[in-house]
Each structure stands twice: as C-alpha cells, then as structure tokens.
Amino acid sequence: MTTALVLGALSLSASAAGDARQLVTLPAAAQDSLREEMLANLRALNAILVLVAEGKVREAGTLAEESLGLSAMGKNRSLPLEARPGAHMPPAMHGLGMDGHKAASEFARIAASGDRDKTVAALPLLSGACVACHHSYRVR
Numbered sequence: 001m002t003t004a005l006v007l008g009a010l011s012l013s014a015s016a017a018g019d020a021r022q023l024v025t026l027p028a029a030a031q032d033s034l035r036e037e038m039l040a041n042l043r044a045l046n047a048i049l050v051l052v053a054e055g056k057v058r059e060a061g062t063l064a065e066e067s068l069g070l071s072a073m074g075k076n077r078s079l080p081l082e083a084r085p086g087a088h089m090p091p092a093m094h095g096l097g098m099d100g101h102k103a104a105s106e107f108a109r110i111a112a113s114g115d116r117d118k119t120v121a122a123l124p125l126l127s128g129a130c131v132a133c134h135h136s137y138r139v140r
C-alpha cells in the first residue's frame, strides 16, 4: 500500500511543470516542532541503515520501533495545540504520517526475527511514507 502511494505521488509530480504539492499552513510553533521532528527522523533513518549494514538487524529493529514506529507517536501530546503539527494537518496528510509509523513498526517486527535478508528487503518500509508525504505536501 505504501509503495502504491509513493508511485502515485511520484507520477503526480513528474507530470507537473511547477510545484504540484499541496500547501498546508501550520502555525509557526507547529512548523518548528515539525522541522525538529523531521531532522530526528532523518538521523534515525541513517542510524538504522548503519546498523543494518553492520549486520545488527535486531538493534536496527529496536531503534526503528522507538524512533519511527507506533511507539514514537504522541510525543507532542504535552505541547500546546499551536505547537502540535499533527493537529493542523489535513486528514490525508496525517494519514500518511500514521502509515509511516505503522510501516516502521512492520519493519521492526521483521528485523526482530534477526533475518538479515528479510530485514534488508523490508528497508523501503522505512522510507516510503517520507517520500509519499514530501511529494504531496509542503508547508511553505
């Protein structure tokens, strides 16, 4: 399902001359939290890839669950409403974020088996939602 979303998003942008992404306006505080969260996502993704490359697939799974999976949800719950990005996203955009958390947990489940080949094959589960959302939405 994630793959279909990515392919759909890619063909959409490839066919448009300008920037076809939907502009979503977030309060400045929410934009700040989103940017911080995104940089953390990128660092986590890289750290997971490093662990997989080193053959430490169970550790990669644990990190994926904690940093990107369903366990990573709700971190902004204690922030004021204007600082919570998810609260200001259109439902479809929010759904892509949810899909990403679910897919990362699915990756974590596969990596927990310790099977390196299956874990490598499951790596796109980590990046599919990033690409799908970035190709569909912008905030400025």
Ligand code: HEC
Pocket: 031, 034, 035, 038, 039, 041, 042, 045, 068, 093, 094, 096, 097, 100, 126, 127, 129, 130, 131, 133, 134, 137, 138, 139, 140
């Ligand atoms: C639900 C939508 C969504 C998902 C899913 C998503 N992002 Fe983002 N990301 C955004 C938006 C919107 C911005 C633009 C933020 C801005 O311009 O302030 C962004 C910006 C970024 C940036 C740039 C931060 C900067 O320096 O300004 C990085 C890096 C990034 N995302 C990485 C990731 C990674 C890695 C993933 C997947 C693990 C991911 N994102 C998943 C919506 C998403």
